[in-house]
Amino acid sequence: MAVMIEEELAPHVRRCVELATEALEAGDQPFGSVLVNAEGVAVAEDRNRIADGDSTRHPEFALARWAAENLPPDERRTATVVTSGEHCPMCSAAHAWVGLGRIVYVHSSAQLAGWLTEWGVPLPPVRTLSINEVAPDVPTSGPVEELVSTMRELHRRCFAPGE
Numbered sequence: 001m002a003v004m005i006e007e008e009l010a011p012h013v014r015r016c017v018e019l020a021t022e023a024l025e026a027g028d029q030p031f032g033s034v035l036v037n038a039e040g041v042a043v044a045e046d047r048n049r050i051a052d053g054d055s056t057r058h059p060e061f062a063l064a065r066w067a068a069e070n071l072p073p074d075e076r077r078t079a080t081v082v083t084s085g086e087h088c089p090m091c092s093a094a095h096a097w098v099g100l101g102r103i104v105y106v107h108s109s110a111q112l113a114g115w116l117t118e119w120g121v122p123l124p125p126v127r128t129l130s131i132n133e134v135a136p137d138v139p140t141s142g143p144v145e146e147l148v149s150t151m152r153e154l155h156r157r158c159f160a161p162g163e
């Protein structure tokens with residue numbers, strides 16, 4: 001179900017879209033994520049970095065590793081990960097293993113899979129699952145309806161530039 005995003009998270013949501021745009025323009029895939037602490041402050045951010053050949057370099061995975069190295073468990077639990085695209089199974093697992101809190105995503109994994117299918121692009125080698133199919137206790141919110149079309153266009157430029 002689509003959600004209205006709380007005012008304090010809105011700038012972080014917009015930042016994720018900016019990071020996704022940066023990634024696309026650098027030759028990576030359009031995904032960006034921000035780790036927000038309990039006070040609403042962005043403490044880390046990253047974007048997709050798979051162009052060099054390591055397809056595990058998703059921003060959500062990088063933020064989970066960063067949190068494990070830099071935040072005590074209680075601060076991980078109260079942190080929110082805001083992200084342009086819903087976590088893949090690898091990143092959902094990493095998020096849950098390090099004990100991070102809520103996830104807010106702009107578009108869902110199912111939406112991305114639908115777009116790829118529509119464009120005739122092969123699906124990724126990892127099954128499309130929602131965050132909660134992998135990590136049932138993580139609170140999630142999304143999609144953020146007003147930014148879904150912006151993200152769809154970034155993915156079209158990446159995966160189906162001729163469409």
Ligand SMILES: [Zn+2]
Nearest residue numbers: 058088090091
């Ligand atoms: Zn991932």
